[in-house]
Each structure stands twice: as C-alpha cells, then as structure tokens.
Amino acid sequence: MVPPSAPPCRWHVPWQGFLLTASLFTFWNPPTTAQLxxxxxxxxxxxxxxxxxxxxxxxxxxxxxxxxxxxxxxxxxxxxxxxxxxxxxxxxxxxxxxxxxxxxxxxxxxxxxxxxxxxxxxxxxxxxxxxxxxxxxxxxxRELSKPYIISNNSSPVENKDAVALTCEPETQDTTYLWRVNGQSLLVSPRLQLSSDNRTLTLLSITRNDTGPYECEIQNPVSANFSDPVTLNVLYGPDAPIISPSDTYYYPGGNLSLSCHAASNPASQYSWSVNGTFQQHKQKLFIHNITVKNSGFYTCHAMNPATGRNRTTVKMITVPDASVPDSSPVLSAGATVSIMIGVLARVALI
CATH class of the missing domain: 2.60.40.10 (Immunoglobulins)
Structure with missing residues (x-):
C-alpha cells in the first residue's frame, strides 16, 4: 500500500522579510565597469x-x-x-x-x-x-584668409542688367554668408544664391541695389569678412523738372530757368524754345525779356551711359508791354492782399 501523502509543509516568513528582500532587488545593482x-x-x-x-x-x-x-x-x-x-x-x-x-x-x-x-x-x-x-x-x-568679392558687371544699367557677385576664394568645408547694407540677406524674388552660397545674383537691378555688399566665410575654427563692395548702378534720366514753377514773367525782366533730372551719371542737358535749339546747358538765362520770349520751353535730358533721354515742356507767358490790358491777371490771393492794404491805409487816415 502506498502510504498516505504527507501534508504540505508551510513556511511562515515574517512580512518584514519580504519587504527587505524586495528592497534589495529594487535598489541594488551589480557594479559596472566604466567604458574606455x-x-x-x-x-x-x-x-x-x-x-x-x-x-x-x-x-x-x-x-x-x-x-x-x-x-x-x-x-x-x-x-x-x-x-x-x-x-x-x-x-x-x-x-x-x-x-x-x-x-x-x-x-x-x-x-x-x-x-x-x-x-x-x-x-x-x-x-x-x-x-x-x-x-x-x-x-x-585651415584658418580662413580674408575673402574678396568679384563682380561680372560693376556698372549695370537699371532694369536691364543682372549682376553676379562671387565670394572668393573657393574653399572646402566653408560656409558662405552675405550681408547687404550691413544686414543679413533678405529673401527676395530678385535675389538668387548658388547651391554653395558663393555667388549672389541680382536680377533686374535697380538704383536701390547699390549696396554695399559683404561676404563672410566660416569654418569650425575661424571666420572672416570681405571688404564692402558698392555697385555703380546706371539709371535715368527721370522726367526733368524745370524750376522755378512760375509761368508768367513781366517784360523787361530776366528769365532764368534750371533743369534737373535724377540720373547716374549726371545727364547732359539742352534747351529749345518753340522747337528751336537754344543751348547745351543745364540753365537757361534770357536778359530783358519781351513778348517775343513767350512760348514753349523744352528741357531735354540725356544719359550717354544708359542711352536714355527724357524731355519736359513748360509754357512761359510774357505780356505785350504796349497793350495795357495784357498784363497777367491777378490771382484771388493777390487781390485780397491789395484790398487789405488799402483798407489799412484808410483806417490810419
């Protein structure tokens, strides 16, 4: 006969022992060797x-x-x-x-x-x-030497030419950055950068793109700036302005007109009166004018560098001294001024 099975043995372990064992397993790790x-x-x-x-x-x-x-x-x-x-x-x-x-x-x-x-x-x-x-x-x-900028066109024509500025020399493992007017380059549809940032291209250049331009080069051990480069943008002439703005002159006086047009380089000027050439000068002076000096005064501005020219026409009126009623009509302001002067004299009397 098979003897009856013995009753299972029961061990009574204090709960404090379980906590201590759990703590050891939780907080103890075998020492590790620091890695070479x-x-x-x-x-x-x-x-x-x-x-x-x-x-x-x-x-x-x-x-x-x-x-x-x-x-x-x-x-x-x-x-x-x-x-x-x-x-x-x-x-x-x-x-x-x-x-x-x-x-x-x-x-x-x-x-x-x-x-x-x-x-x-x-x-x-x-x-x-x-x-x-x-x-x-x-x-x-390599410690970077001072870079320099070369341009494919140092005197571009406004709204006509594109300009490519290249930062030299080309160096491996180098970062190229650009500054315009002392500021970091802004994103613009008229500006293009090459894949390595060495070349900055200005499309359809304007007179506001003169600069100065600087390039900066960087690598992990050094950085350097180029000298600033300014572009000589050729533009104009804009529409000439004839001064002064007066259009009526008294006979016997002098007529002095000056013409100016925004332009780079400065424009060459000429004058014509009623279609007849007068002179190649910026200022026109006529002494002791008469009614015969009335007419259309045309200033012609021409920029030989851009090949462009503009004109402005101004009408000058000189009344006939022999006709009493031909004097210029007084403006309302002038009439009021005269009336005030007369009333002031009456009051004093």
Whole structure:
C-alpha cells in the first residue's frame, strides 16, 4: 500500500522579510565597469595647432597600449606604444615625430595638418590578455584668409542688367554668408544664391541695389569678412523738372530757368524754345525779356551711359508791354492782399 501523502509543509516568513528582500532587488545593482573612451580636445583644430586624444577610464590592469592611425589595428598603421612595467615607449611605421604619448595613454598630436584628419584607435593590452580597443577622431581645418568679392558687371544699367557677385576664394568645408547694407540677406524674388552660397545674383537691378555688399566665410575654427563692395548702378534720366514753377514773367525782366533730372551719371542737358535749339546747358538765362520770349520751353535730358533721354515742356507767358490790358491777371490771393492794404491805409487816415 502506498502510504498516505504527507501534508504540505508551510513556511511562515515574517512580512518584514519580504519587504527587505524586495528592497534589495529594487535598489541594488551589480557594479559596472566604466567604458574606455577617447575625447579629442579640441574636436576641430586649426592647422599648426595641437590636439590631445584624451583617454578616459583606462583599465587598471593595463600592461601596455598602442595607438594606430585609422580604425584598424594593423602593424603598418601603428604610431606608438607604451609598456607600463618598463615604462618604455616605442614607435611604429605611422609615427611622424609630432606625436607625444603620456603614461595615462593619452596622445598629443602637435603641429597638425589636414592629413591628420580622421580616426585614431587605441589598443589596451590587459593582464587577462583580453585586449580592449576604442576609436576616436578629430578634424583639422585651415584658418580662413580674408575673402574678396568679384563682380561680372560693376556698372549695370537699371532694369536691364543682372549682376553676379562671387565670394572668393573657393574653399572646402566653408560656409558662405552675405550681408547687404550691413544686414543679413533678405529673401527676395530678385535675389538668387548658388547651391554653395558663393555667388549672389541680382536680377533686374535697380538704383536701390547699390549696396554695399559683404561676404563672410566660416569654418569650425575661424571666420572672416570681405571688404564692402558698392555697385555703380546706371539709371535715368527721370522726367526733368524745370524750376522755378512760375509761368508768367513781366517784360523787361530776366528769365532764368534750371533743369534737373535724377540720373547716374549726371545727364547732359539742352534747351529749345518753340522747337528751336537754344543751348547745351543745364540753365537757361534770357536778359530783358519781351513778348517775343513767350512760348514753349523744352528741357531735354540725356544719359550717354544708359542711352536714355527724357524731355519736359513748360509754357512761359510774357505780356505785350504796349497793350495795357495784357498784363497777367491777378490771382484771388493777390487781390485780397491789395484790398487789405488799402483798407489799412484808410483806417490810419
């Protein structure tokens, strides 16, 4: 016969014990080893400067270590090595004479060049013969010289020409920025930038686009500005303005008219009266005018640089001195002024 089963055994554990066990599992983690790493100081360096490949968390049981150029641990790329016990430093095929190795495994790169840009691998040989490897990197940049701007057209014609401004020289790994009138470039349908931002094109240029223009170049280690460039935008002439605005003159007086039109370069002026050429000057002067000097006065402005010309016509009236009623009619304002003067005299009497 099979003996009856024994009753199950019941363990009585105090609830405080459960809490303590749970707390240990919750808050206790096994210690972890800090990871070996490399920090490049600085990560972006200027040519001719120094870079320190600073090693963090070097294993305590390290027997020695080697540095290699690149990501691979290969003998031909070995730069230098160090044996901890003997404190002996050795060099490899990739050693250039500009590297200095410290006992803490950090590697100092001196007088760096563009060829030094890239990856560097540290191999740590440990007591348990299980090697550790870690890779770091840095970049070397040239300090930028002062840029300059070249233009395909330094004297464009308004509303006719486009102008391309190019920031020189062309340099790799460089950011190009533009400033107009001391301000950052604003988005406009009349402005176009090349894919690398080196060339700024102004479409259908106007007289307001003279500038000055500056280009700025930047890389991770330096920045520089060009000298400002101003464009000589050719424009005009606009419609000439004849001054003064008077149209009636008394006989026996002098007639002096001046003509001006906005233009770059300055316009060349000529005058004609009633279709007859008078002179090539900006100002017209006639002494002791008579009724014969009445008529249409035309100012002609011409810009030889743009090939454009404009005219303005002004009618001048000189009454006939022999006809009493031919004097200019007084304006309402003039009539009121005379009446006030007469009334004032009557009051004084």
């Amino acid at each position: 790493s490399i920090e490049a100081v600085p990560p972006n360096a200027a040519e001719g400067k120094e870079v320190l490949l600073l090693v963090h968390n070097l294993p305590q049981d390290a027997l020695g270590y080697n540095w290699y150029k690149g990501k691979m641990v290969e003998a031909k790329w070995r730069i230098t090595g160090y044996v901890v016990r003997s404190q002996i430093t050795t060099t490899g095929p990739a050693y250039s004479g500009r590297e200095a190795l410290y006992p803490n495994a950090s590697l100092l790169m001196q007088n760096v060049t563009g060829n030094d840009t890239g990856f560097y691998t540290l191999q740590v040989i440990k007591l348990d013969l299980v090697n550790e490897e870690v890779t770091g990197q840095f970049s070397v940049h």
